[in-house]
Amino acid sequence: MLGRVAESLYWMFRNIERIENLSRFLEVSSAMDLDSGMAVEPWTPLIDACGDRELFQLVKGSFSAEEIVDFLVQSKNNPSSIRSCLNLARENARQIREVLSNEMWEHLNTMYWRLKNERPMTGLPSQEWLLRVRQDCQLFYGIADVCFSRGLGWQFCQLGRLVERADKTARILDVKYFLLLPHGETVGGVVDQLQWIAVLKTAGGYQMFRQSRQLSITPKGVAQFLLLDPNFPRSVRFCLDGIHQSLSKIDPPQGASEKPLGRHVGMMQARWTYTDIAEIIEYGLHESIDRLQQDLNGLHNQLERVYFQTPQSFLSPRSSIQRTS
Amino acid sequence: MLMFSNYTPQGGFDEYFAAPNQPRSCFEPLISSLGHLGLEEISRSHRAAETLLQQVGATFQLYSGDTDSGERILPFDPLPRLITARDWAWLEAGLIQRLQAIDLFLGDIYGDQHIINDGVIPRDYIETSQGWRPAMVGITPPLERWCHVAGLDLIRDEEGAWKVLEDNLRCPSGVAYYLENRRVMKRMFPSLFHSRTVQAIDDYPSYLLQTLQDLAPWTETPKVVVLTPGSFNSAYFEHSYLAQQMGVELVEGRDLFCEDGRVWLNSTNGSQIVDVIYRRIDDEFLDPACFRPDSLLGVRGLMDVYRQGHVSIANAPGTGVADDKLIYTYIPEIIDFYLKEKPKLKNVTTYRCSRAEDLDYVLANLDKLVIKSVSEAGGYGMLIGPHATTKEQEEFSHRIRTNPRNFIAQPTLYLSTVPSISHGEIYPCHVDLRPYCLRGRQQWISPGGLTRVALRRNSLVVNSSQGGGCKDTWVIQDDVSSVAVPC
Numbered sequence: 144m145l146g147r148v149a150e151s152l153y154w155m156f157r158n159i160e161r162i163e164n165l166s167r168f169l170e171v172s173s174a175m176d177l178d179s180g181m182a183v184e185p186w187t188p189l190i191d192a193c194g195d196r197e198l199f200q201l202v203k204g205s206f207s208a209e210e211i212v213d214f215l216v217q218s219k220n221n222p223s224s225i226r227s228c229l230n231l232a233r234e235n236a237r238q239i240r241e242v243l244s245n246e247m248w249e250h251l252n253t254m255y256w257r258l259k260n261e262r263p264m265t266g267l268p269s270q271e272w273l274l275r276v277r278q279d280c281q282l283f284y285g286i287a288d289v290c291f292s293r294g295l296g297w298q299f300c301q302l303g304r305l306v307e308r309a310d311k312t313a314r315i316l317d318v319k320y321f322l323l324l325p326h327g328e329t330v331g332g333v334v335d336q337l338q339w340i341a342v343l344k345t346a347g348g349y350q351m352f353r354q355s356r357q358l359s360i361t362p363k364g365v366a367q368f369l370l371l372d373p374n375f376p377r378s379v380r381f382c383l384d385g386i387h388q389s390l391s392k393i394d395p396p397q398g399a400s401e402k403p404l405g406r407h408v409g410m411m412q413a414r415w416t417y418t419d420i421a422e423i424i425e426y427g428l429h430e431s432i433d434r435l436q437q438d439l440n441g442l443h444n445q446l447e448r449v450y451f452q453t454p455q456s457f458l459s460p461r462s463s464i465q466r467t468s
Numbered sequence: 469m470l471m472f473s474n475y476t477p478q479g480g481f482d483e484y485f486a487a488p489n490q491p492r493s494c495f496e497p498l499i500s501s502l503g504h505l506g507l508e509e510i511s512r513s514h515r516a517a518e519t520l521l522q523q524v525g526a527t528f529q530l531y532s533g534d535t536d537s538g539e540r541i542l543p544f545d546p547l548p549r550l551i552t553a554r555d556w557a558w559l560e561a562g563l564i565q566r567l568q569a570i571d572l573f574l575g576d577i578y579g580d581q582h583i584i585n586d587g588v589i590p591r592d593y594i595e596t597s598q599g600w601r602p603a604m605v606g607i608t609p610p611l612e613r614w615c616h617v618a619g620l621d622l623i624r625d626e627e628g629a630w631k632v633l634e635d636n637l638r639c640p641s642g643v644a645y646y647l648e649n650r651r652v653m654k655r656m657f658p659s660l661f662h663s664r665t666v667q668a669i670d671d672y673p674s675y676l677l678q679t680l681q682d683l684a685p686w687t688e689t690p691k692v693v694v695l696t697p698g699s700f701n702s703a704y705f706e707h708s709y710l711a712q713q714m715g716v717e718l719v720e721g722r723d724l725f726c727e728d729g730r731v732w733l734n735s736t737n738g739s740q741i742v743d744v745i746y747r748r749i750d751d752e753f754l755d756p757a758c759f760r761p762d763s764l765l766g767v768r769g770l771m772d773v774y775r776q777g778h779v780s781i782a783n784a785p786g787t788g789v790a791d792d793k794l795i796y797t798y799i800p801e802i803i804d805f806y807l808k809e810k811p812k813l814k815n816v817t818t819y820r821c822s823r824a825e826d827l828d829y830v831l832a833n834l835d836k837l838v839i840k841s842v843s844e845a846g847g848y849g850m851l852i853g854p855h856a857t858t859k860e861q862e863e864f865s866h867r868i869r870t871n872p873r874n875f876i877a878q879p880t881l882y883l884s885t886v887p888s889i890s891h892g893e894i895y896p897c898h899v900d901l902r903p904y905c906l907r908g909r910q911q912w913i914s915p916g917g918l919t920r921v922a923l924r925r926n927s928l929v930v931n932s933s934q935g936g937g938c939k940d941t942w943v944i945q946d947d948v949s950s951v952a953v954p955c
Contacts, residue, residue: 144735144736144737145717145719145723145733145734145735145736146735146736147723148717149736234699237525237699237704237708238699238708239708239718240525240705240708240709240712241694241708241709241712241716241717241718242712242717243712245524245712248524248525249523249524249525252522252523252524252525253523256522256523295736295737393736450736
């Protein structure tokens with residue numbers, strides 16, 4: 144497989160995953176916004192959850208709900224807005240259409256034209272709109288699941304998707320934890336149940352959390368579930384397991400541990416498999432997540448170095464690859 | 469017949485109707501079913517079809533700074549072009565004959581040059597052609613085939629006789645629209661397909677792949693790639709579409725390199741040998757070491773490997789000399805010279821400005837003729853006499869006298885018409901036809917081809933750059949009884 148094809152597959156899935164997460168974040172916030180008596184307004188944390196506070200302050204005047212939503216949904220100045228990500232994902236797909244199944248391409252392209260032909264949004268997006276965007280992403284995954292061969296290309300798709308997902312799950316937890324428990328010591332104290340339910344819903348894990356624990360909702364329990372649950376497909380640990388698996392199918396396992404990439408992922412996976420939540424909280428939840436993010440960035444950089452950069456790519460005057468992060 | 473009740477053929481042979489309300493007998497049942505759909509239904513399907521084409525990504529890119537605003541579909545007209553199987557069989561034979569002769573011609577001019585030495589075509593006509601590639605002299609491509617994929621432009625004259633307007637022998641485009649238009653038509657008008665036997669065309673990518681694989685006789689498992697200039701190219705859709713349909717890799721020049729006398733493909737799991745390159749870039753860009761040194765699209769050293777016979781390029785470099793519009797005028801002589809046959813498919817009457825008596829005639833009749841520069845395509849570099857101002861005619865007159873070799877002239881052709889939707893009404897619009905011809909070990913001609921249609925009323929220019937669109941083309945498998953019906 145060509146390096147640039149691998150790179151486009153990786154980014155295509157990563158961008159779709161980003162759209163799905165964003166629409167999920169926005170869905171939960173806009174539902175919360177309808178309830179009275181919320182101690183915390185639900186929009187600003189989304190900017191932090193996306194790690195875009197600096198950029199936001201640069202391009203937007205105020206932290207109003209409308210400005211935040213505009214920034215996250217359609218701003219051209221934000222390369223991670225839903226529209227920007229969709230443009231990028233579709234451009235990734237267009238460049239490597241020959242390796243996709245027709246149905247994947249047509250679905251993504253249809254989604255692209257549907258959003259492109261819409262009028263720019265004023266005000267907040269409707270729940271319907273967000274749901275449709277999320278379901279479009281899920282349909283894309285479903286199509287890929289039933290008609291895309293599990294060869295090398297698939298593994299790069301999985302890497303893009305899982306790196307993005309691990310990152311977003313960790314970030315949403317980080318932000319809410321900080322917001323809801325600013326002093327860290329109040330674990331077990333008075334808990335805003337509604338807020339923690341919202342955190343779980345944002346990660347699409349409310350029912351799964353309930354089923355897995357049968358206990359009341361505590362910040363610690365939520366953190367454990369979202370970071371360390373071995374079965375929930377959006378938990379950090381689950382994502383790292385998948386990353387490890389996919390990578391092992393790209394890099395032949397023999398001697399893989401000697402290679403920096405295999406070693407790096409092996410260590411991350413081990414750390415998030417064998418640690419427990421008490422240790423994480425003791426070390427500092429924010430610090431742990433910060434480290435995870437550095438590790439994920441490191442993983443991405445190594446993928447880029449090992450697989451994506453074709454030796455002669457410097458000859459091309461314009462890079463054909465769209466990067467977003 | 470509802471929809472066609474006010475339809476009046478005008479200015480050219482109409483392929484649906486012999487006269488108002490008098491459909492050609494061989495298509496009568498089909499035209500009647502179409503007519504009963506009604507304009508409203510057709511218009512609705514028309515819009516749906518265009519949305520569908522956009523969704524499947526059958527789009528081309530207009531050259532402009534902003535990448536997303538310039539993406540367009542080729543305007544699509546829902547009323548199909550109809551051709552009888554009998555007509556088609558005859559056309560097929562004509563195309564095969566012509567392409568056979570052209571391949572022999574190319575082998576000869578880059579080889580022993582009998583046709584020049586025997587005085588049939590002057591040497592300088594060949595060597596001043598923009599498609600002439602001295603680097604190809606002495607090279608024999610695998611199977612002695614030069615044009616593996618050809619897309620000739622055919623028209624029907626006022627009597628309905630088929631003629632060749634142009635031979636596109638370099639990288640003819642449009643085949644993806646031909647295939648996608650059919651898919652859209654099947655979704656829009658399934659009922660019409662049920663009642664008729666329309667020849668299937670979905671096997672084109674299989675035959676294309678087979679043709680390309682044939683060009684690597686040195687291996688059992690040829691690796692074929694499609695070489696594109698990149699995703700910014702206006703025809704990128706077609707490049708990726710064909711690669712996808714054939715299941716081969718779509719590469720750019722930077723993905724390939726030459727080493728140890730072979731062409732290699734860079735990949736995440738090491739390098740692989742490439743046997744056949746279906747290139748969608750012009751000769752000049754193929755290899756900076758051999759052709760244009762500033763080309764960033766090609767592969768350095770490719771022509772060396774090609775010369776040694778370790779890679780095939782489809783089409784072979786240098787085929788452009790045979791679709792030079794001046795050389796076109798010699799095709800009847802070429803067919804006679806190599807095959808000792810009369811051409812089945814005729815050329816359009818053409819005047820060579822390089823010949824003194826033709827030049828005089830052309831200069832005296834600029835207002836009646838269509839003047840074409842021999843080296844330009846796509847409707848550029850052209851004067852349509854009857855539609856030109858005196859000033860434009862004078863300008864061309866000057867250009868022709870300065871460089872007569874560069875111009876040919878043809879009578880203004882009233883291309884045949886097919887009912888089409890123009891400004892919301894059914895109107896007889898002029899059409900041409902580009903069938904796709906494959907030549908590997910076997911030869912194969914696509915049933916039908918891309919029908920291009922001049923959607924601007926009374927316009928004779930079908931090029932997409934000049935307001936042209938396209939139609940699905942149906943070769944109707946007529947049964948034995950209807951073969952007897954004159955059409």
